[in-house]
Amino acid sequence: GSTIGIIGGGQLGRMLSVAAARLGYRSHIFEPGANPPAGDVAHAVTTAAYDDAKALRAFAEAVDVITYEFENIPTGALDLLQEVKPIRPGREALRISQDRLTEKDFLRDLGLATAPYADVPDAAALTAAMEEIGAPAILKTRRFGYDGKGQARIASVSEAAAAFEELSGSALILEGFVDFSTEVSVIAARGLDGSVACFDPGENVHREGILRTTTVPARLSAAQRTDAVLLAARILNALDYVGVLGVELFVTPQGLVVNEIAPRVHNSGHWTQNGCAVDQFEQHIRAVAGWPLGDGQRHSDVRMENLIGDDLDGVPELAATTHAALHLYGKAEVKAGRKMGHVNHVLPATKA
Numbered sequence: 549g550s551t552i553g554i555i556g557g558g559q560l561g562r563m564l565s566v567a568a569a570r571l572g573y574r575s576h577i578f579e580p581g582a583n584p585p586a587g588d589v590a591h592a593v594t595t596a597a598y599d600d601a602k603a604l605r606a607f608a609e610a611v612d613v614i615t616y617e618f619e620n621i622p623t624g625a626l627d628l629l630q631e632v633k634p635i636r637p638g639r640e641a642l643r644i645s646q647d648r649l650t651e652k653d654f655l656r657d658l659g660l661a662t663a664p665y666a667d668v669p670d671a672a673a674l675t676a677a678m679e680e681i682g683a684p685a686i687l688k689t690r691r692f693g694y695d696g697k698g699q700a701r702i703a704s705v706s707e708a709a710a711a712f713e714e715l716s717g718s719a720l721i722l723e724g725f726v727d728f729s730t731e732v733s734v735i736a737a738r739g740l741d742g743s744v745a746c747f748d749p750g751e752n753v754h755r756e757g758i759l760r761t762t763t764v765p766a767r768l769s770a771a772q773r774t775d776a777v778l779l780a781a782r783i784l785n786a787l788d789y790v791g792v793l794g795v796e797l798f799v800t801p802q803g804l805v806v807n808e809i810a811p812r813v814h815n816s817g818h819w820t821q822n823g824c825a826v827d828q829f830e831q832h833i834r835a836v837a838g839w840p841l842g843d844g845q846r847h848s849d850v851r852m853e854n855l856i857g858d859d860l861d862g863v864p865e866l867a868a869t870t871h872a873a874l875h876l877y878g879k880a881e882v883k884a885g886r887k888m889g890h891v892n893h894v895l896p897a898t899k900a
């Protein structure tokens with residue numbers, strides 16, 4: 549059979565591997581760190597650094613198509629890999645989403661609403677940006693942030709200098725604070741043939757910058773639902789995208805504001821594992837393997853809860869709970885703030 553190459557061996561790579569296996573594919577993980585969660589379920593694992601040209605080439609030669617579970621793959625590695633096998637989603641999606649400034653410019657050029665933002669190359673630029681955007685605001689590193697890391701909130705102008713001090717050394721962006729009622733996300737997919745399918749928007753609750761729960765259906769009007777799906781499709785088409793994409797949105801009285809995009813399967817799409825016939829992981833494998841997109845209609849309501857750090861202690865109780873589907877990542881070491889698994893609480897769908 550064919551082999552799907554997956555860059556990154558975390559829980560997303562693990563669940564992609566499982567989905568690939570279900571469709572009759574083998575998976576081969578490329579991961580620099582030892583003992584990746586995906587290694588337990590993949591057919592093969594390459595443990596090597598992203599600057600190991602020989603290992604990268606051997607990996608690319610062993611697989612039929614290359615996909616990834618995270619966006620911060622070094623450009624040099626991508627150059628090398630794509631000489632050998634197709635990378636899906638393509639380079640443009642990675643280039644744009646690796647940098648919050650490039651990403652915001654891209655979204656703005658598409659006519660989509662974002663938080664007000666400004667490039668902050670130095671302290672003087674921050675003073676100017678604070679004058680333009682005002683408080684409250686959030687200073688963020690342009691690259692490598694996740695789970696709210698690399699961010700400093702600025703409640704009033706007097707806090708700007710301390711925020712800059714905390715994050716200096718990295719390229720930064722200032723964002724105005726969006727006064728949202730709720731956060732939602734759309735998990736969208738585009739096939740090799742250009743067809744687009746979106747899962748129902750999910751409503752997200754974050755704590756300390758980390759996603760805690762996603763609930764479907766989200767509390768959205770029919771018009772907001774349509775907007776969410778149309779804007780996701782616009783992003784997919786603009787990128788000539790192949791695969792699953794996560795779009796994080798703020799709901800405001802003025803409409804939907806795009807927070808960020810993730811060119812991969814997304815934590816806020818884990819509910820699809822127990823809410824849809826075809827979940828986001830299978831949808832992604834279908835897309836990158838050139839299959840038609842599958843049926844992502846929601847057949848059940850779901851509340852997904854992340855199990856973070858010591859939340860894992862609740863597993864025995866969750867295992868005995870009705871309508872609760874557990875998904876554990878097999879991570880050896882429990883750490884505060886580390887995603888160890890999630891549980892999908894499933895109920896029959898309330899409305900279509």
Ligand code: ATP
Pocket residue numbers: 663686693694695696697723724725726727731754757759796807808
């Ligand atoms: P992820 O793990 O989703 O990749 P991240 O580290 O990239 O997260 P963001 O999504 O930028 O971080 O921010 C994390 C959370 O912080 C958001 O979901 C939102 O709750 C809040 N937040 C971020 N930016 C803003 C903003 N401009 N206005 C209001 N809230 C914000």
Ligand code: MG
Pocket residue numbers: 693694695808
């Ligand atoms: Mg992010």
Ligand code: MG
Pocket residue numbers: 796807808
């Ligand atoms: Mg986010």
